[in-house]
Amino acid sequence: MNLHAVSAIYCFEMARAGRTLLQSIVSPVISTSLYFVVFGAAIGPRMAEIDGVSYGAFLVPGLIMLTLLTHSISNASFGIYFPRFVGTIYEVLSAPVSPMEIVVSYVGAAATKSIILGLIILATAALFVPLRVEHPFWMLAFLVLTAVTFSLLGFVIGIWADNFEKLQLVPLLVVTPLTFLGGSFYSIDMLPPFWRAVSLFNPVVYLVSGFRWSFYGISDVNITVSVAMTLAFLVLCLAVVSWIFRTGYRLKT
């Protein structure tokens, strides 16, 4: 394994986040704090507790997941798209680096940034609402699995996109709606039966539900199903990435 190469790409990507600290870290923390102010402090007191958890505290896993999904995708997609856009990707493709090493370094860096961000938001949330984490191992497991899976999805989007509009298309038109409709702000048990059944086709439901279970021990779907669905999505993303490198799609002619 070319560890020097993996380290070079990983450090390069992490350094990029350091240069755009305001955009990478501060901006999501501020927007998440605003969610707590609006939904937690202003609207929260008027909402009933959900399964014994105050609405403000109920929001925390969903908000972390919302940030984790969007930032994993944007970090990874931009990380691979930008070198393609400016042409510097030639260097990576001509280096003695295997496809696996390329994925590990780009996706690893994107996931690391998202996980750090998730933990910062968790710490920020603790300032607003009383928090408890009943299953810390599973909390971290969901955090890492989700960050890696959606960074892989972002990597795929970054390869697929051939302009900046497409780069934003999937996160804006697919991922954000799925996250908002995936139980980030409510329990899907609050929905009418028909819409609850529809929601079960939304993969984000399983991520949010599992993640919330790790905090409060309550979930919309069985925790085993949540883990299985997350792993299934991870395998799907890995399969697509593997196909990309096998065929050279948008990378090699």
Place this chain on the structure above:
Amino acid sequence: MPTTHGHDAAVAEAEPDAVSGKPEKTVETARADAILPRMQPILSITNLSKTYASGFEALKGIDLEIRRGEIFALLGPNGAGKTTLISIVCGLVRPSAGTVRVDGHDIIADYRAARSIIGLVPQELTTDSFETVWATVSFSRGLFGKPANPAYVEKVLKDLSLWDKRDAKIMTLSGGMKRRVLIAKALAHEPRLLFLDEPTAGVDVELRRDMWNVVRTLRDTGVTVILTTHYIEEAEEMADRIGVINRGELVLVEEKDELMRKLGRKELTLHLQVPLEALPPGLDGYALELSEDGTELTYVYDTQGERTGITTLLQDLSGAGVRFRDLQTRQSSLEEIFVSLVRNAR
């Protein structure tokens, strides 16, 4: 898409002898192995073809061997296949057929070993604008699997007159300096085979001469250089051997001096004492051209011919009463040879 050997690029690298279980080498075979690399070409291309998905046949059965330590200039008009050829060797484009070996390593089956030997300076000025010179060169070294070596990076930057700019962001550099950064990045991992794809495109004359010196210095340190260029003058100035590619086919590969000797035509120009209105009748048998003002006679002859005909021409001129005050000869340039070759190939 078919690959060179019908197997995927991700095929594992060659395993060391201890792992593969090959018999231990004898003293004789070990000695032969030591001699072989010096004799073996650094780059060996066999029957290489590339057809793009659009159906465009960019390369048609290219065979080429590059010797160690030489400067090889690959000439050809736009779309001839120069960049496709380089891109295949560097792993950026997949071959449709044929084999490429770099220092004996197959570029697909043994891609790690092959690529670690190669440095590539691309045609376009593609740089990480927000990075510093030091950071981007160090990044390239790591990317090619080499541990950090600040002393070596410092040497490369100093050799390329980039040391003063080491902390400057690339976007603040001029085009010429960016080109140097690309060369520094390509040299960061100490390659033995360097591809320079149009290295001096858009570079001013002074900087171009600096670049030529850099390339010569590299050759002197044992690096084999393959360059593509539109500037024939560049090839004429630097190359040891010339390859001409046109429409995906290698039209010729020849020592530069030999090429110029073989294909070069010479012109003898006579500056006349008295202008002529027309050629004297006795000189009709010579391929002579009279200038419009009648003051110069030009005679074209083949340097390869057994007889150039100059002696008899001068005697006949004298007999016809044509006197000249000066004469000069001129060898046709590589550019003229190149144009002639490409025109003939059409």
